[in-house]
Each structure stands twice: as structure tokens, then as C-alpha cells.
Amino acid sequence: MKNVAILGATGSIGLNTLAVMSLHPEKYNVFALTANNSWREMEKLCIKHMPKFVVMANEGAAESLRKVVPEGVIVLQGEGALNDIASHKNTDFVMAAIVGSAGLSSTFAAVTSGKRVMLANKESLVLGGNLLVAAAKESGAELIPVDSEHSAIFQCLQGGKQGLNKIQLTASGGPFLKTPIAELNKATPKQACAHPKWKMGQKISVDSATMMNKGLEVIEAHFLFQLSSSKIEVVIHPQSIIHSFVYFNDGSVLSQLGLPDMRSAISYALSYPSRQTSGVEELDLTKQTSLEFLSPDMDRFKCLGLAYDALEQGQSSPGTLNAANEVAVDAFLNKKIGFLDISKIIEKTLAIAPISRLDTLASVVENDYLSRQIARSVIEPSLS
Numbered sequence: 001m002k003n004v005a006i007l008g009a010t011g012s013i014g015l016n017t018l019a020v021m022s023l024h025p026e027k028y029n030v031f032a033l034t035a036n037n038s039w040r041e042m043e044k045l046c047i048k049h050m051p052k053f054v055v056m057a058n059e060g061a062a063e064s065l066r067k068v069v070p071e072g073v074i075v076l077q078g079e080g081a082l083n084d085i086a087s088h089k090n091t092d093f094v095m096a097a098i099v100g101s102a103g104l105s106s107t108f109a110a111v112t113s114g115k116r117v118m119l120a121n122k123e124s125l126v127l128g129g130n131l132l133v134a135a136a137k138e139s140g141a142e143l144i145p146v147d148s149e150h151s152a153i154f155q156c157l158q159g160g161k162q163g164l165n166k167i168q169l170t171a172s173g174g175p176f177l178k179t180p181i182a183e184l185n186k187a188t189p190k191q192a193c194a195h196p197k198w199k200m201g202q203k204i205s206v207d208s209a210t211m212m213n214k215g216l217e218v219i220e221a222h223f224l225f226q227l228s229s230s231k232i233e234v235v236i237h238p239q240s241i242i243h244s245f246v247y248f249n250d251g252s253v254l255s256q257l258g259l260p261d262m263r264s265a266i267s268y269a270l271s272y273p274s275r276q277t278s279g280v281e282e283l284d285l286t287k288q289t290s291l292e293f294l295s296p297d298m299d300r301f302k303c304l305g306l307a308y309d310a311l312e313q314g315q316s317s318p319g320t321l322n323a324a325n326e327v328a329v330d331a332f333l334n335k336k337i338g339f340l341d342i343s344k345i346i347e348k349t350l351a352i353a354p355i356s357r358l359d360t361l362a363s364v365v366e367n368d369y370l371s372r373q374i375a376r377s378v379i380e381p382s383l384s
């Protein structure tokens with residue numbers, strides 16, 4: 001029986017993880033659940049799953065939850081408690097599914113304490129990829145990708161990387177793949193979040209619309225599979241049936257297919273190296289009338305180009321890109337800026353922010369903080 005801690009349990013990945021675990025109660029125990037504010041949602045999860053620990057990052061939410069949780073559930077609060085649960089001696093597996101850089105510290109705590117880390121929080125690799133990979137090597141932690149493309153590549157590489165020429169991440173192209181660029185600045189948060197294929201949280205949905213999500217995934221793949229940017233390509237595949245490709249030097253190309261449903265990748269991260277049922281329906285290829293593949297239009301998806309540039313630049317640039325993106329997406333969701341302003345704000349922040357070496361977690365956090373301030377001042381010059 002594996003004790004599982006789900007960081008970000010009330011989110012889209014968190015709830016899907018609970019759904020897969022519920023199919024295999026003899027294998028997995030819901031040891032700990034965490035969230036930020038959503039204590040009412042967490043109350044329901046506590047009644048259903050009876051975790052030993054719950055952490056609410058927000059203290060007020062923890063107080064409200066304490067009054068209503070069933071007896072036996074211990075409610076903790078704050079970021080320190082997130083780290084304590086991620087590294088708890090009785091935690092076996094950690095699902096890192098907090099959104100954004102808020103997930104960095106707890107992901108790091110899980111990695112340094114040698115857990116199986118099922119990594120959905122791609123932002124933590126973008127921010128501190130070198131540190132996380134080195135820490136996993138030292139502690140013996142297993143870093144298992146949950147992002148569907150990276151899970152696909154991980155599955156295709158089970159025979160090893162020998163003869164690998166390149167990988168190709170598939171991208172749906174998001175809701176604005178064919179919208180005339182001139183109309184994009186009128187795009188609303190609701191339209192940007194209406195993803196044609198995947199049901200996800202708001203932040204990653206906007207990232208999919210700008211294709212910054214794929215940009216972050218290129219950086220994630222660089223660290224996970226230790227490949228240079230020249231060996232990581234992106235191809236648009238609107239049907240989201242093929243979840244990525246691995247090209248080998250004998251002319252073979254391996255890929256993993258499946259319906260667009262995160263439970264497959266989550267299930268594999270839990271059961272690796274074996275497999276188990278996930279609740280996902282079997283793919284019927286005769287129902288797929290056509291599978292299309294297109295090169296991304298870099299004028300339309302400027303964020304993708306900015307992510308490649310930041311990866312080439314290295315050092316603090318990917319962290320700066322991520323921070324500026326989080327600030328810009330938040331401003332867009334709060335209707336302070338237009339859709340096309342997102343890439344402009346990131347580009348300006350990258351041009352202003354100093355480039356530095358990030359050798360410690362503290363320096364990663366400091367660069368994140370500084371880059372956020374710069375991005376905010378780019379949005380509202382009166383703040384600078």
C-alpha cells in the first residue's frame with residue numbers, strides 16, 4: 001500500500017488523481033491532501049477520502065476547514081506545512097499538482113527527501129530544473145512526468161535513449177488556432193479558457209491558447225530528458241490523440257496514443273513501471289476521421305518563440321519567462337490587459353531583467369520575485 005500526498009488536490013489534476021486512486025483502493029491510500037483557498041471543496045474531499053492530513057496554504061481557509069472536517073483529519077496551514085507533508089516519512093508518492101511557481105518549494109521538498117514525485121507542476125522544472133534534477137539524483141527520488149506529452153516520451157523511452165535523434169511534442173494549438181490574429185486582442189478570458197480538447201485549470205488553459213504551455217513544456221522536456229533545444233520540436237496536432245513522438249536514427253518513430261484524458265498519464269505515474277486501469281475509455285481509431293499535423297505559426301504564437309529563446313539563454317531566463325507569464329496571465333484573467341499583451345509583457349520583462357546564475361533554491365525564488373515585480377511594472381508603469 002502506497003501513501004499518496006496530493007498537492008493541489010482540489011484542482012483538475014488533483015481530482016483526476018483521486019479518481020484513478022479510487023479504482024485501486026488496495027494499492028493507494030489517500031494520506032494527505034492540500035489546497036490553497038477552496039476549503040468547501042476540501043471538506044467534501046475529506047468526507048469522501050478521509051486523509052490523515054490536510055494542508056490549506058491560506059490560513060483563514062485552514063481555520064474555516066478545521067471547524068467542519070470529520071474527526072481524525074488533521075488540518076495544517078501554510079507553505080511550511082506543505083513542505084512537511086511532501087517530505088513526511090510516511091509519504092511514499094507525491095502528486096505535485098499545485099499550479100505555478102507556488103508549487104516549487106513543496107516539489108523541491110518531495111524531491112530532496114527521495115519520494116516518487118509525479119510531476120504535473122511543470123513550472124517548478126522551468127524555474128529550477130538543474131537544481132531539481134541534481135537533487136533527484138542525490139536523493140534517489142523518482143521524477144515521473146504527468147504532463148501528457150512528457151509521459152508519452154517517458155513511455156517511448158523505456159528501452160533507453162540510444163539512437164535518439166529528436167523528440168517532437170504535440171500541441172493542440174488551443175482555441176485560437178484559426179482565429180484571425182487581428183481579432184485576438186478582443187479575446188475574452190472565457191474564450192481563451194474554452195479549450196477544444198482538454199478540461200484544465202484556468203492558468204494552463206490560457207497558456208494553451210498562447211502556446212506558452214508548449215514553450216514551458218519544451219523547457220520541461222530539456223530538463224527531464226536532458227536534451228538540447230535543437231532536439232526538441234513542436235508540431236500542432238489539433239485532435240490531441242497522439243501525445244508526442246520520439247525519432248530514432250534507424251528511421252523508427254515511436255509515439256503513444258490515447259484519448260485526451262489526463263487519467264492515463266496520472267495512472268502510469270502511479271503504477272510505473274507496470275500498468276493498471278485508469279477509467280479512460282479505449283481509443284477507437286476508426287472514429288478518428290483524420291489526424292492532422294502542422295508546423296506552429298511563430299507569428300501567431302510568439303510565446304513559443306520566447307520560450308525557446310529563454311531556454312537558449314539559460315541561467316535565470318526560463319524563470320524570468322515563467323514569472324512574467326504568470327503575472328501577465330493573471331492580469332489577462334482579471335481583464336487588465338488584452339490577450340496579445342501577454343507575449344509583449346513577457347518579452348519586455350525578459351529584456352529588462354538581469355540574467356544571473358541560479359545555484360540555490362533561494363536564488364531561484366529571488367529571481368521569481370524580482371521578475372514578477374518587473375512584469376507588474378511593465379503592465380502598470382506607475383508601479384515602477
Ligand code: NDP
Pocket residue numbers: 007008009010011012013014034035036037038039057096097098099100102120121122123146147148198199200201202203204262
Ligand atoms: P488548477 O487551477 O485546476 O488547480 C490548482 C491547484 O493548486 C488547486 O488545488 C489550488 O487550490 C492549488 N493552489 C493554487 N495556488 C496555490 C498556492 N499559492 N499554494 C498552494 N496551493 C495552491 O490547476 P491544474 O490542475 O490544471 O494544474 C496543476 C498543474 O498541473 C499546473 O502546473 C499545470 O501546468 C499542470 N498540468 C495540468 C494539466 C491539466 O490537464 N489540468 C495537464 C498537464 C499539466 P485552490 O483550489 O484552493 O485554489
Ligand code: MG
Pocket residue numbers: 147148149217
Ligand atoms: Mg501537456
